Amino acid sequence: MKKQNDNKIKKTGLGAKASRRISNAIIYFILIVITIVWLFPFVGILLESFKTETNMQTPYLFPKEFGFDHYVKLFTKTDFLKWFGNTAIMGVATAVLQTVFILSMSYVLSRLRFKGRKGLMNMMLILGMFPGFLTMILIYKVFADAGLTEKMAPLGLIIVYCASSAMGYYVSKGFFDTIPKSLDEAARVDGATRFQVFYKVIMPLSKPIVIYTILMGFMAPWGDFILASYLIHENSQGMNVAVGMYEWLSRTNMNTHYTMFCAAGVIVAIPVVAVFLGLQKYYVEGVTGGAVKG
């Protein structure tokens, strides 16, 4: 083989340790900047919620005087408690029902082979390409007749959130796909029916994805604006937090409700953030495990 002239050992640039130290320092700097940018709005909303002014024309971040006025007003002068309750109920109900639907669908598609499986997956893929909320044109009409709008909108919304939720099976199917097929086979040889395989073998192994699905179901109603606004139709009794609070920041309400919005935002964020951070581990497993494969 030909000899190359750069065969000598020579140092190019910095040594291993020094260059690592410098790059780490740069990374720490960037990460700290990111932390500030990421947390600034959240700190901001928290601090502003303690201001006693009602508008946003206050040119300072830290409240001049701390006050809980808005928090008190929230629960005494507005329907916020009702909205919060509506959303919480929807969150819990959706979490349960959606999990059942999604897990059934994804389990079937991942583990069982039957006629029409490919066709079913293709159908859902194609359906998913339509803008989902267009279905609300019809659903609103039907629900209005059935009395599932306005005041009863939370019930209607639970149905809307859950009924078609099985179409979001991708992440959990990705997870199920990673469980070795040989486990099923071993259990079947040992005499288990498919149902027993499902609840005795696969379910116990699927804790992360079950929790992930529950978490997703719980969080959906807290952030939903679009579907909710169709069914609720400005009836304060049936509102969820998103639709209710959205009005507070409209041009007409801004000056009187801005800081109230902040306070309400803080209260809404607390349960969701608590649940989320508590279950973060499973969320990460779900996103990293299932999302990539699916």
Add this chain to the structure above:
Amino acid sequence: MASIKLTNVKKIYGKDTVAVQDFNLDIADKEFIVFVGPSGCGKSTTLRMIAGLEDISDGTIEIDGVVVNDLQPRDRNIAMVFQNYALYPHLTVFENMAFSLRLKNVPNDIVYEKVTQAAEILGITEYLTRKPRALSGGQRQRVAIGRAMVRDSKVFLMDEPLSNLDAKLRNQMRAEIILLRQKIDTTFVYVTHDQTEAMTLGDRIVIMKDGFIQQVGTPTEVFDMPLNLFVAEFIGAPKMNTFKTNLIEQNGRYYVTPYGAKIEVTGAKADMLREKGIRSREVILGVRPEHITRADVSDPAAIPCKIKVNEMMGSELHLHVEEDNGDKLIVRIPTVSLDDHERRAMVYGSTIYVTFEGKVMHFFDPETELNLLV
């Protein structure tokens, strides 16, 4: 084309997990050195320190007289073959092999020449446009070696390159590495846990355990004169039989008394015992399975054993036998020396009588486990 010198090299993980302890070794130019030892003995860590993939906690590593402790791997001019091949899955075989040259912006025609040359040597020319996933294990390993070859580097590091292959391929690749070495004539450092690879490939073998070098020597040296019990048992397959017994000195002659038999130590071993002036004492006696032979019942040196397992290897028979008080021995018997009747008699539970010659024994101190003759 480079010598490597390791002086007092240490690797400590975290606060006090010692992976490599006081490693001193001079590797001559164009030498083929093999690091061998059980898993976790620090052999790979040492190799990775030479490569620059691990920091060196203490001591110095020199390549061609230059201290490389603080050099990036890319500045050390080494090539390395990894256990899991480390082929880039998104690149074709050609681009995998050309990777380092591309990084240096080597002109295309030179890249082409070098890669095809290496591919020719390794017999993978027809796979050059394929992706690694379309190759078998052996072919992938060849690509990995080829990638290292095109670099023309001073040192060729190999980290258990054959351990992911099946037994047959492994033997074949081993032979190819020996041929390869004649073709590319550079300094090799090779890590393995397989003593056969170590024995067949290495000019010298470094046997390690728990971060310490146990012995450095040529294959013959470590086989014939293991420095301690560990080396003795590690080198050679099936492993050396060892058992506690008494060494008795009578009038300048030495005897061992395993299991009631009395066997005289003869030949060079006896001379060495005499030179060292060793008296009667307790020893750990080591005898390799191939040095144990069948004996007559009448022979005073015969040891009666019960057969527990009979492994038919084709050219020879490996018998796992148990002595009366429960000690287990392994005996290797060439099949040519057996007639059918004898072979059929060697079944579970039957008794055979074995003995061994006096010139093939190894003696170790029961306390220090060191070879008494060194």
Add this chain to the structure above:
Amino acid sequence: MKRLSDLDYLKLNKWQAFWYKFALFICAIPSAIWKGIKKLGGFFKNCGVAVKDEFVDIGSTFKRGNWAVKLSFFIFGFGNLFYGQIMRGILFLLFEIVFIAYMVLPSGGVYWLIKGNWFKIGSTIGTVQPQKNVYDPITDQYITIWGDDSVKVMLYGLLTFIFIFAFIYTWRLQVKQCRICMDITAKGKKIRSGKEDMKSLLDDQFHKTLLALPLAGILAFTVLPIIYMVLIAFTSYDAAHDGYSNLFSWVGFEHFNELFNFGQGGLGLTFGEILSWTLMWAFFATFTNYFLGMFVAIMINKKGIKIKKFWRTVLVMTIAIPQFVSLLYVSKLFTTSGLIGRALEQIPFIHDWRLANNFVSLWDSPTVAKILLIVINIWIGIPYIMLMATGILMNIPQDLYESAKIDGASSVQQFTKITLPYMLFVTGPYLLTSFVGNLNNFNVIYLLSGGNPIKGTAGGASVGHTDLLITWLFKMTLGSTESKYYMASIIGILVFLVVAILSLIVYNVIPSTRNEEDYK
């Protein structure tokens, strides 16, 4: 075009190789299209063959069937009852009775189908217009006598069609089952009893049990409404023809012309503008997030960086906090009286620029609003990618990097030559999903800018510079006096087409979608 041998191909340098591949690609297009056509033809042929086989099978079943099987052609489930499958038989029979009853009852299926004037372009859906201001002698008042509601007439019509299809399918199913029962008995084997049927639902028919509820949900709340929505595109359903105070009618493709009319009164121009911004938005939103998120993931996962969990948690906060809270708040931060807007005001250049353009806040400038949207979307979107990239990065075998280091790659080269190709390879399908997700990213746009600044009205709704198709659509259906539901429906169909075509292309170009086992 002449194909090079492998070795000749390898001799090419980077540019030559690129052009060679490009030429190959171009040359492959005609054959790919031809293949596609052939495939489609094959599909239709298969369908035809399947239908033909069905008919042949039905015919032969009738011919060689015994009297019980023949009778089951008219009486559902008769064969099942005959062969002892009592439960199935009764269910089939019930279905037939219910169907016939529904169809012929006074306000049943036939009634609704006739009322719907199906497939008659120009006719109203429903036949009775409401009569307004009718004098009611009993109450002595002017009242409205309500007529038909087109929405309902259409819905019942649609349901009836579905019912008819179900009827035909069930008929075919039970005939087939009868034939199978007959064959099994002829062979002297036993037929599955009702009890065994039930048991099999937990074993080899377990998928039916699990799928029953979710599929019913999808059919009722997605399939049916979507078919309905597609049908609306061919009607004149809008605020003026709302179905009950004024019937709407079948108009065929008339409104599609309105959308593609680029002249005066047509929506073509607006549609084109919104579509191009939508695509641009999706492109930037997807790729800024993708690369920055990956970059952040790499930084956090670098060896030697401490408190990894903390950095991750900080980022993940934007996922945890409901978007309507964080996005609405952030959008206000950037107004002139908001904290950030105010700070920016201190910069004379920005202040002057704002005043010169008569903007109340930064959101009033189309360009700035668009940039702000993309930037704020980074804040919202990076964490997802970061988490995903973390998972993938951990899956990249470490020895690839070690090997590259020894081969002389710097950290930048390690990124461009290993991490990036690997990530792109693995996340190909994800990129598509995320692109589609951004095409339809309602929340970010609606909560941040609301589609503003406004540039006019179109399709019965105000349209802003930052409106996506999806937010425009939303505004069209909000129920104002100018809502044009048919237009929303047409745009929905177009969104579907855009997504479907994109997906088709991507799935055929990206290798990892074809073979998911590649990286294992």
